[in-house]
Amino acid sequence: xxxxxxxxxxxxxxxxxxxxxxxxxxxxxxxxxxxxxxxxxxxxxxxxxxxxxxxxxxxxxxxxx
Numbered sequence: 001x002x003x004x005x006x007x008x009x010x011x012x013x014x015x016x017x018x019x020x021x022x023x024x025x026x027x028x029x030x031x032x033x034x035x036x037x038x039x040x041x042x043x044x045x046x047x048x049x050x051x052x053x054x055x056x057x058x059x060x061x062x063x064x065x
Contacts, residue, residue, distance in 0.1 A: 007061040014050070014058060022050040022058055 014024045028036075029044035036044075050058060 004060075004063045006063045010058065010061050014062075016059075016062065016064060022055055023047045024050060 014022050016022055024047065026044045026046070026048045029041070033041055
């Protein structure tokens, strides 16, 4: 069976940490920030960790699993 190819679009959007966590940039922080509260804007700056069943699918698409 041939090797699985890495999904290049996903590779550009997520990062796998040394401990195996998947980190990504939070959505809804690209534009129209003036209508969002300051608290919300600050929270959107921080990266988010993906967990659960989605994590398993992402690792498979990246060729890590």
